[in-house]
Structure formats: C-alpha cells, structure tokens
Amino acid sequence: MTPSRLVAVAAGAALVLTGCVANQPMGGASSASEVISVSASETACAVAPATAASGVVRFRITNNGPQTTEFYVLAADGLRVVAEKENIATGATSELSAQMQPGSYFTACKPGMRGENVGKAAFTVTGGPVQMTGNDQALLGQVVTKYVSFVKNEIAELQPQAAKLADAYAAGDDATARSLFATTRLHYERVEPIAEALGILDPRIDYREIDYKAEAAALAKDDPTFTQWLGFHRIEKDLWVPAKDALQPDGSPAWGDWRPSTPAERAVIAKTLVADIGRLYDTVHADNFAATHHVDLATVSNGASALLEEIATSKVTGEEDWWSHTDLYDFQGNLQGARIAFDLVAPVAEGQSEAGKPLVARIDTEFDKLQALLDSHGSVSSGFTSYDKVSRSQRRQLVEQIDATREPLSKLTNAVLGIEGGK
Secondary structure (H helix, E strand, C coil), X not given: CCCCCCCCCCCCCCCCCCCCECCCCCCECCCCCCXXXXXXXXXXXXXXXXXXXXXXXXXXXXXXCCCCEEEEEECCCCCCEEEEXXXXXXXXXXXXXXXXXXXXXXXXXXXXXXXXXXXXXXXXXXXXXXXXXXHHHHHHHHHHHHHHHHHHHHHHHHHHHHHHHHHHHHCCCHHHHHHHHHHHHHHHHHCHHHHHXXXXXXXXXXXXXXXXXXXXXXXXXXXXXXXXXCCHHHHHHHHCCCCCCCECCCCCECCCCCCCCCHHHHHHHHHHHHHHHHHHHHHHCCCCHHHHCCCCHHHHHHHHHHHHHHHHHHHCCCCCCCCCCCHHHHHHHHHHHHHHHHHHHXXXXXXXXXXXXXXXXXXXXXXXXXXXXXXXXXXXXXXXXXXXXXXXXXXXXXXXXHHHHHHHHCCHHHHHCCCHHHC
C-alpha cells in the first residue's frame, strides 16, 4: 500500500531556492540546455565545461577507470559536499542533477570510493540567484523545512543515545555498549547524506578503519587534530574483537597494526565521539543551516537516492559493520531515511508532468517490496538477524530488490526539477 505523503505540495509548483530573481523558469538557464560532461579515471576527473548557469546543473559522468568511482561537487571550501553521485561502475555513465546558486565550487572524483579525491578542479556557476515568488515558493519551502526538521530531530535523538553508548564503552561495560550500538546508529544512518556533506565530521564519526587509513594524510591536513581512527567503528571493533587470523573487508589482516584500545584510549575515543556529535547537533540546529549548506529541493531528492546507494555499496556486502554484523539495522535506517525524503518530494514530481505520476507509483511499489524483504529478517523492535547468518541467496534477493528500487529512484530528481519528465 502506498504510504500517506508527509507533505502536500501543489501540482505543477515550481522549485524553491534562495535568492532574488523572481519568476525564472524552474532550473534556470542550464536546465534544458547544456549537460556538463565528466570523464572519470584512476587519475583524472575531467569536467567540461567548467562553468554553468545558475539553476539546475546536469552532470553526465562516464567512468573510464578500472574501479567503481564517485563524483563530487564541493563547496568553495573544498570540503563540504554540495552534491554527489556514488557507485558509478566501470564503463558506466550516470547522471547527477544539482541545484546550484552562483559561486565558486570544486569538482572531484574518488576511484575505488575510498582514499583521496582525484582531479579536484574549480567549477564556476554564473548568473543571478534563482528564486520563485508567491505561493509556489511557500509551498515548496515546506519540503525543505520539513526535511531539515527531520534531520534535526534525528540528530537530537542520536546525541543522548550516543552518550549512553560512549559511557558504557568507556566504563568497560561491553555488554551494555553492544546492546546500544546498532540502535544508536539508526539515527545517524537515516540522515547520513546530510552528515556526509558537512566536511570532516562524517569521517570522524563514521569512518571504517580501512577508509581512515586510505585517507589519513588528507584528513589530518583538513583537521590537524584528526590523527587517529575514531568514531562508531573504532568502538565497534573494540566491542567485537576479531579473531587473530581475521581479515578486513579489503583482505588485510585485522590485527595488522591494530590492538584493542586501552581503558585510557577508550576514554578519549568516547569523549571525542560525544564532542563530535555535539558539533553535528550544533551545525544542523543553526538558524541558517539550510542556507549555509545549500539544502534545497534537489538535496532532499538526491538524498533519497544516496541512501539507497549506501545500502548497495556497503550494507549488502557486509562491509559496513564488519565485526558486529549489525548491518541490517543500518540497512533499515538508510531505507527509512530514503523513504521519508522520497515521500516529501514525491508530490512535486507528480505535479511536474504526467510522467511523474507513474514514476512515483513505481518507486512506491519497489520501496514496499524492499521493506517487506527486510522485514523477513527481523525488525528494530524485535532485533534483526546477524548479517553473517544471512545466506548468499538471501543477500542476492536483497541486491536484486535494491537494484529494482534504485533504477526508478535515480530518475526522481530530474522528475522533481521538471527535466525531461524524469528520464
């Protein structure tokens, strides 16, 4: 059954943005004309042209390298993520539509989806700020407002739960800490795209060991205090100590240069996690958060797709919670966050064109199937099956249904922005 929409938006309403140019067609000058070409490889991320008009900017990314890659549009500070497209397979071409105001940005790619970015280059958006006026702006503004409220609420719930987890971990009460680990992370997983867009905070809070090692030098350069692996997954490995002969997801020895944290080290790790989540809370609760971090209608729509990509790239493989095998909780958090973002923008997509209605119906159906499949493995309240107990055939079912959901969801942002009927 199709769930009730979280917000009612007038059919055919135009996109809301911050700025001062009234009654510009949705997406600005670039929405129906030029598509920016991106050629990604192991060593390059060539973007041509390196400029676009304000409004909807469309990037068509071709991965010519031997590894799956990601493409980023970064803010002027080179850290904050304005928009991203993950999981672009070798030889594949994928499209990213981003709502962009005038200013200076950077583009970059990440081959292998870990390690330092390659091909970082300046990208300029010209023209005037785009804004709609009147009732359309007010109605569509509700989408962003409601999504930001959702993000704030999740981080507000995360903060005290993370403090309890940190206290138990620091005190050596591993049984309590293990019982809190997965359910605490749910709140983070529901809003992960927003957290990932805030620069150094996500690496400090949620990087896995192999990701930290791959980017340690760059992370320390961005944040001189970030000189050791931190966050949820450092705690996870201490709580579920691997066997001496265990391997990391990349095949390296689990005990290579790692040892269980001492009580003194645990105290520092716990205190740091609480402080970093406090910074996250302060950031998203700032009065100008949406404007400062360019949260707009495309952010919400792309966020739904990004969360499905998170499931596809790390949850289904078991890589996310490699030691605790609590991946299905993260899977549920990502799915819930994606569904909420989708529900918020779906009425806009339906109102843009006739093509939007069947697209939304199809996404709804696939979301329902994916949730039902996940339900067959448990629930948050009753507990999910440990992921190492999920068979290969069951994992294959999950992959197939994730792919069936990702395909129409990848067209959502274009539908929301009125581009080619969402194609």
